[in-house]
Structures are given as C-alpha cells and as structure tokens.
Amino acid sequence: MHLTMPRAPQPARGLHQMPARWAIDHAAARQTLGDLHDAYQWAVYAHTLAHRTNHSAERLDAAAMLAPLAALTGHVDQAVTTYRDLVDLATAELGHSHERTLYARAGMAEAHHRVGRCEKAIRDLADVYTTAARRHGPEAPVSLKTLTHLACLYRDCGWCDVAQRCLTVAMTIAARYLPQGDPHGARITDIAATPASENHRAVCTQATPSRPALTGLSSSTRTA
Template identity: 45%
Template sequence: MVADALRRSAALRADGALTDAYTWAQYAHHQCRHLPVDDPTRVRAAGLLAPLAAQTGQPHLAVTVYQDLIAAITRAVGVNHAQTLRARADLAQLRHSLGDCATGLRDLAAVHAAARLRYGQHPRLSMHTLISLGRLYRDCGHHRLATRCLHAARTGISRYLPAGDPLASTVTAALGTPPSLNHPAVCTQQQPRIGVTT
C-alpha cells in the first residue's frame, strides 16, 4: 500500500494536483514511520513529502522532513553525494523563504562549495546551486552579489556544459527577473533596492 501511495503521489504531483499529492505523500510517510530512517522506502516518502509540504502551505513540516531526509541520505550515501546536496540546497532555499535569510544563504553557499569540490569539471549541480544563490541574494537586495553569482554561472555553463543545456535559459531568465515582491515581508537581510549595495 505504501508503494501505491507513493506512485499516486508522484503522478498527482506531475499533473499539478499538489494538494492530493501531498495527502498521499503524507499517508505514505506516516506508514513508513516504523522503518529505519535510512530505509529506501522511507527516504522516498520523505523526498516526496518535503517539497509538497512546502508547496501546500506546510513549510515548518517541510523543514522537519527535510532535516530527517538529509540525515537519512547522508547516512546512506554520504554528506557530499549529489542527492544529499540537492536536499540540503532545497532546505536552504526553504529557510530563506521563511525569513531565515542568513542561514539560507550560508547553507546554500556551503552546498555550492561542496558541489564544486566534489564534482570538479562536471559542474551542473554547482551551476544550479550558484543560480539559486544568485536568486536568494537578489531577493534580499544584494544586487552586486546576485549579479556576480549569475554571471559566474552563465560563464560556467557556457564553458563546461553542452550547448543547449536547459540551465543556459534558466540563468538567462534569472538575470532578467526582478527581486521578489513577497520576500521583503519576511526578509531579515534586506538591503536597499536603490543605491549602493553589498
């Protein structure tokens, strides 16, 4: 029944039915609670539930599930494995969206550094996290840092990734996107929108 719930959740998420997907993911996660924390089924359930909780108005639950997920996959595959780094990046961005900007920025920068160290000349994950970091800096008003991150990502993408890689259009879109209008309401690192910024 857990496997069926996970399949249903994944299919509903792909169709954009996030509330129903969340319900099935929550059910699957609850049914897995007796399994070891690093059991693959429990990890998969957490991997589905965490982003769905964030997307459906349960951000604090999402933080808890991401923390459990990161602990589990770190135990299973290591702290600098791509799967672990992606989950750490997602949690950093979620913390930032909740107004814990300093932690979010620090943690995402650490993920980016770890990705560069681990993957060297295969930097897709590194470029993805650098784009995300640029977006977070932008939304906090750190325009120069944001621009520096995004231009570095564009350079890395053109140098290391195949022509036409989707990240090229992602970084172009990020460079053309203004700061979030919603983030200032929770931001704890806000810098002036106009004038000299860090």
C-alpha cells in the same frame, strides 16, 4: 525556481510492492499532473507509512517527496522539519557529498529562506555549492543549480550585486561546459532577467545586509 532532489532509479514493481512505495508513486503521479495539494496529501500518507517500516530507502524517498511539496503548498514549518529529516537520512544512507544529499541540503536552505532565516539559508546554500563544486565539479548539474539558486536567494534579499556575481560565474561555467541549447543555460538567463520576489520582502530579515562569506565563488571562478 525550486530545487528538488532527483528520485533514485525505480525498479519495476508488481503486486507485492510495499504500501509506502505505492503511496510515493501515487504522490509523484499527482505532482506530475500538477495537482500539488492532492500530491501533498499522498506524500503525507506515504511518509507516515514509510516511518512504520525499517526500509531506509522508502523513508528517504518518502521524505524527498514530502519536503518540497510541503514547501510548495505553504506548510513551511513541516517543510523545514521534513528537510531536516531528509538531510539526516540521505547523509546516513548516501554520504555527505552525494548528489541527492546536496539537493536535500539545498532544499532545506530554501525552506529556511522562505520563513525569513535568510543569513542561515544563504550561508548553508553557499556551503552546499562549495561542496558540490569540489566533489562533482563546477559544471555538474547540482553545482550549477545550487549556484543559480544562491543567486535567487541573494536577489530576493536585495543583494543584487552579489546575485549578479553568482549569475556571471554560472553563465561563464555554462558557456564553457554545457552544450548549445542546454535548458539550464537558458534558465540562468531567465533568472538574470527576473526581478526580486515580492513575497519574500514580507519575511526577509536581511534589510541591513551583513554579507556572509561567499567561499564557493572564488574557487569556482578559478576552476572554471
């Protein structure tokens, strides 16, 4: 599972569109076709072009394209750096609790988790969930996806009981608010049946858990 910041609505473009925007679109097209490494190269190019401009929207979209692709193609340090840049840009442009900013913060937490900064990753993602549930409601897609992903981080660190608590809350909210057959409900069920990632074990730093506070769960349970 990978959290990706949704793209802003894209206006129709003509021959005069900016080179960075064209490269962003090309990276997105390559990603849609499943060619992640080619998409990553185009995203690097788009990011370089966007940083030469003063267009904050292009810089934001270029970072939003590059950060998850860097993570997915194994450029873990670049993913952390780009996510940090993305969070700063999104916060300045959209505000601290905007949905796209929350997805950016969730992505950065995931990037930290991939390199074994487990306690920080879980604490940051729990904070994202708390903000999302308060600002957008526990049933909002950003809240449910963040909570479900938090369960994955706990599970991969070996904290199966806390992971199960997160999933139980997510299932309760999904059953109450999502329409029958909603794909996210099925996704939560799939994750509940998925074992911990073997890849994470090699980098995990939570072999002896020091459980961080789960501030988001009590409020979501109450609100749901």
